[in-house]
Amino acid sequence: MRLFQNSGLNPSYRPRLADLVGQARGFEQQKEVFLNDRYGAAHILLPILGRSPEAFFTNGDDESLQRAWARENGLGQDTPLADILLAQIEHHKTDVFYNLDPFRYDATFVRRLPGHVKRKIAWRAAPGKIDFSGYDLVLCNFPSMRQLWEEQGARTAHFFPAHDPELDTVAANRDRDIDVLFFGGYSRHHQRRRQILEAVAGLSSRRRVVFHLDLSRYTPLAETPLGWFGPLRAVRRPPAIREVSAPPVFGRSMYAQLGRAKVVVNASIDMAGPDRGNMRCFETLGAGALLVSDSGNYPAPMYDGQTMAVYEHPQDASEKIARQLDSGNWDGIGWAGHRAIREEYSKQRQFERFLELT
Structure with a gap:
């Protein structure tokens, strides 16, 4: 299974990440800095933390990280972040797209995914109006929140954060x-x-x-x-x-x-x-x-x-x-x-x- 996991950054975390990244300009270098800092590790899946070659991870709202990938893969500097994320999925030949940021990348984005993406799964554990119509499944560990998404037409399933062995x-x-x-x-x-x-x-x-x-x-x-x-x-x-x-x-x-x-x-x-x-x-x-x-x-x-x-x-x-x-x-x-x-x-x-x- 070729897994693609997308996440996002709390605005207050961005200054710390920028300091940690420092002069690193490459996509893999910046991604390693992020993963090693364990931010949000409870939600990051095992193949990502284990650096599986079939698993791809990114923060789709991290402009520095995403533009590094764009440079390395021949995309222009004015390419929208959503288009960079889409290009990464196409390049990776993703089977399963797992998105922790469906508020930013909702059904409008999911409908643009290439045909080789067989499953589109989102995680959401906070209230808000989101169009989940492009997703096969919305995951959450709160029954009341799942009920809210189901009332909005989504199919849901129980899922949970995990203990970080670090x-x-x-x-x-x-x-x-x-x-x-x-x-x-x-x-x-x-x-x-x-x-x-x-x-x-x-x-x-x-x-x-x-x-x-x-x-x-x-x-x-x-x-x-x-x-x-x-x-x-x-x-x-x-x-x-x-x-x-x-x-x-x-x-x-x-x-x-x-x-x-x-x-x-x-x-x-x-x-x-x-x-x-x-x-x-x-x-x-x-x-x-x-x-x-x-x-x-x-x-x-x-x-x-x-x-x-x-x-x-x-x-x-x-x-x-x-x-x-x-x-x-x-x-x-x-x-x-x-x-x-x-x-x-x-x-x-x-x-x-x-x-x-x-």
Whole structure:
């Protein structure tokens, strides 16, 4: 099977990737830098990570990467990114196209694929109106999200992120100097998250608390006198959160912070339904930290009190974290979570499931 996997970049990750790439200009060089940084590794399939000669990977929205391939393959500098991606698929003679970025490359793009592409599969785990009509299958690990896509006419199937084995070394470190860690977005869509983080930040008087926040572009303005009133208040951080805030981290820098954390707090965004088990859960358990996350429907083996801890409301989150730290139970539950996620959601099992769907 000739597999082609396309992904995309968070805008906030782009500066880090540019620094890592440095002066590298070749397509393969730039791609290797990206894959070695492990950004989004939970979703990257085993043949890609194993550098199988029959598997091709790219980030279709990475202009530097894509234009490097275009130069090396005789395409003009003004070639649209969608046309470069299409040329890569044709050159690769792809059998299965697996797209993690269907918002950018929807049915309009899929209808242009050459005839040798036998299966067109997308992954999507966030709400939004997308035309999936060109895809054979849309994958997701949230039942409520799959129902949403099916109501829009798509055929769906259960699929899941996987444990990155690179986290095994991270998990082995049990001497950790950060008591409570959070990393994620902070925008107008995160009002419930703000309440949770504000409560947890109250622990900073006696515990080391670090929040790596990917801020809304409006937050700096919101935190000036101009933002004291009006709609910008929704993205202004309360003082308790500002005091423990740090810049966002990605890739191996994120892995390094996970390896320093005893507890990682997870808070679903306001638009999320009852289903839980986002990539943050997989990364945290994989790194051997104690996952403390909001109540909802979690997949096995994410069990409250056994492999993670669940809270019901902001103050409950703060109190549960304090109890786990004071008792030292974070260590045993965190290690149990690591063993469970490593066994249940290995890269091999993820790819075996993918093969079932193709």
